[in-house]
Amino acid sequence: MLVEIQDARKTYQGASGQVLAVDGLSLSLDAGDFVAVQGPSGCGKSTLLLLAGGLLAPESGSVQIAGEKPYELSADARSKFRAQNVGFVFQQFHLVPYLSVLDNVLAPSIATGSTGSEQRARELIDRFGLSHRLAHTPGELSSGERQRTALARAMLNQPKVLLADEPTGNLDTENATEVLKHLREFASSGGAVLLVTHDAQAAAAADRVVHLREGKIDTAV
Amino acid sequence: MxxxxxxxxxxxxxxxxxxxxxxxxxxxxxxxxxxxxxxxxxxxxxxxxxxxxxxxxxxxxxxxxxAVAEAGKALEDSVRKDMLKLGFNVLIVPASQDLAELHLNGTLTETMPESYVDKLASSNIVTINHLLPSVTKRVAWPEKEIDVIVQGTRGEVPIMHRGLKKPLLEAVPPGTMVVGYQVHSKLGLKAEDKVALLGKEFTVKTLHPERGSTDDVTIWIDLAEAQQLLGMENVINAILALECGCTGDRISQIREEIAGILPGTNVIEKHSQALTRAESRNKAKVAxxxxxxxxxxxxxxxxxxxxxxxxxxxxxxxxxxxxxxxxxxxxxxxxxxxxxxxxxxxxxxxxxxxxxxxxxxxxxxxxxxxxxxxxxxxxxxxxxxxxxxxxxxxxxxxxxxxxxxxxxxxxxxxxxxxxxxxxxxxxxxxxxxxxxxxxxxxxxxxxxxxx
Structure with missing residues (x-):
């Protein structure tokens, strides 16, 4: 299993008391899996994504990514583990505004300190059709180009798991299709994709769709 | 990256x-x-x-x-010239003379033989140049009813081994007198006046201007006449020596030399105007x-x-x-x-x-x-x-x-x-x-x- 979440529970301190975000949730992703997570706002989709990304430790239950329990690692080791095994894609792209496309894609190499990343970055940029935008900053790119840049960044360190939070939310159909295509390709190449989305079209692109309600899996299709 | x-x-x-x-x-x-x-x-x-x-x-x-160095040098030169011109005066008196008498009254009471002056003049003395033997006595001038100092002088006695020199001071000719300022002004004397002193008549030859010293109450007459009038034949009270060319501790040198010639005498320094001026200048230099x-x-x-x-x-x-x-x-x-x-x-x-x-x-x-x-x-x-x-x-x-x-x-x-x-x-x-x-x-x- 690339991702194995078992009986995870996570609460937040809200204004009106404790809020249960994830309640005894279990989910597994194997190599080649492309799983979409859907549900109403506040059902715990984003929390699930953070749990699966090694960014948010559950209060109970366990999380295993690529055979490793990230929350048992030190903070620095977990950061490095994340850099090597997990890629993130967000709805708002979250590119570093003052870096060029090439530098944004290369940013994860700071964490790993790996040499030879530039060659792979250029290959990814070429693969995502951004070669003509190499030196451009995010502000000079279209939404589709920004998301493709974010995808390239997420894939730089050849992660085993790709976590996408509404990656098509700000894209037109054409660009959304393009992004979903790349996610599919990633899964097909042996990775695992966990896609959080409201978009039915995007969910339809997944192999499996998990519906969340009040922090629990409601249905899995 | x-x-x-x-x-x-x-x-x-x-x-x-x-x-x-x-x-x-x-x-x-x-x-x-x-x-x-x-x-x-x-x-x-x-x-x-x-x-x-x-x-x-x-x-x-x-x-x-x-400026001070230049002034000092000029002063030194001036003093040297003054000294050369006027010399320092010394007074040779009998060793028994009470000097307080001289300083208080300007008169001398002790005497020494007049021959001392000739002895000194015929010696090979080098520290003094001119010799003036004198007798001095304070007397009540009976004819005028005032006290005066009568000084008898015979003028300069030349030192033989140096040859004749022009005398610095002229002798008072016999029968004449030179009168100090206080005396002639009090008595209303004029030159050529005939006056009697101790019964002998004199012609006033010279009237001195005021000097601010005992000179103002002094009458100078010929030595021999003074000796006779004062009853001091063949004796003198002092020998005034002029133009000493000495350098260094001159008084000691003079004393040493005179003691060898005239035993029983004392040599005292008599301030001259030149010395006073020199002292003033020295004081000015010190200032x-x-x-x-x-x-x-x-x-x-x-x-x-x-x-x-x-x-x-x-x-x-x-x-x-x-x-x-x-x-x-x-x-x-x-x-x-x-x-x-x-x-x-x-x-x-x-x-x-x-x-x-x-x-x-x-x-x-x-x-x-x-x-x-x-x-x-x-x-x-x-x-x-x-x-x-x-x-x-x-x-x-x-x-x-x-x-x-x-x-x-x-x-x-x-x-x-x-x-x-x-x-x-x-x-x-x-x-x-x-x-x-x-x-x-x-x-x-x-x-x-x-x-």
Missing amino acids: SVWRLVLREMKHRKANFVLSLLSVTVAIACLVGAQTLLRSDEIQTETILSEKQTEIESAISVREV ADNALLAEQKAGQETLARETKSRAEIQNRRAGLVGILVPLVLIGCALWIGFLAFGNVRQRFSEIGILRAIGLSSNQVLALFLIKAGLIGLIGGVAGAVVGVLIGIQFGGLAPSEETWRRIFETGAVLTTIVLAPLLAPAFSAIASWLPALIAARRDPALVLQAE
Whole structure:
């Protein structure tokens, strides 16, 4: 299993008391899996994504990514583990505004300190059709180009798991299709994709769709 | 990709933050270096002022010394000439003579043989030049009913071995008298008047002007006539010796020589006008020397006062700098910290993403501290340059090779300038430490959830 979440529970301190975000949730992703997570706002989709990304430790239950329990690692080791095994894609792209496309894609190499990343970055940029935008900053790119840049960044360190939070939310159909295509390709190449989305079209692109309600899996299709 | 590249790109992107932070460091370092330079400039100014004052005083004293030396030389020359012309007078009297009598009354009571003068004249004496034997007695002038001093003199007795010289003083011819000022003015005497003295008639030959001494109550007559009238045949009271050409301790030499010729006599020095003048001049020279010393002392005191005054000004400035510089440094540090905090707040989202893609908290900390260090380095160099220029400008020094040499002479300014680019990054990093720590400890999950 690339991702194995078992009986995870996570609460937040809200204004009106404790809020249960994830309640005894279990989910597994194997190599080649492309799983979409859907549900109403506040059902715990984003929390699930953070749990699966090694960014948010559950209060109970366990999380295993690529055979490793990230929350048992030190903070620095977990950061490095994340850099090597997990890629993130967000709805708002979250590119570093003052870096060029090439530098944004290369940013994860700071964490790993790996040499030879530039060659792979250029290959990814070429693969995502951004070669003509190499030196451009995010502000000079279209939404589709920004998301493709974010995808390239997420894939730089050849992660085993790709976590996408509404990656098509700000894209037109054409660009959304393009992004979903790349996610599919990633899964097909042996990775695992966990896609959080409201978009039915995007969910339809997944192999499996998990519906969340009040922090629990409601249905899995 | 490295942290450095990320830092440089960010600095280039957020220019306002970079420029303001750089300005703060520059101001802080410029203040530190400027204060050091200003104090050093002050020291240089003080050294220059004191040196000029010292030179001025030394020059004035030097001029005065030359004037005093010249005056002294002129005085010495004048005295020498006076001495040559008038000589010092000595009085040879019997050893038994009570000198108090001479000093109090101007008269002598003891006698010695008149032949002493001939003995002296025929000797090989060298310390005296002219000899005037005399008898002196205070008498009540019965014909005029006043007291006078009668002095009998025979004029100069030439010293035989020196040949005849023109006498310095003329003898009083027999039957005539020379009358002192008090006597002739009181008696209304005129030249050629016939007057009787102790029963003998004399013609007034000369009337002396006032001299302010016993001369004013003295009558001079021929020695032989005086001896006869006073009952002092073949004796004299004193021999006045004139024109002594001696140098050094002359009185001792004269005494020694005369004692060998005329045993039982005493030699006393008789002040002459020349001696009095010489003494006055010597006193004037002593006064001039004292004035010179006083001027030297006054100069040194002025210099000491100026030094003290400058030192007080410098101490006050150093005290002010000691308060102001730390205040400016603290102010700049707070401002740098504030800017860094603003930068961190602005980059919360970016920090969250960087943490999410794997950067460790130490790498995030490094992002901010490297930036702070770079700003410190650039600001340190800029501040050092600006500080030195401001310090020189406000210190009132004109930039020149000599100014630079003197500014860096003591090493304090140089040390500050060398250390500034090293200390400034540390200063900037410390000021940015807390915001950087906040950034490093920011939980990426919170950032991403907030998005």
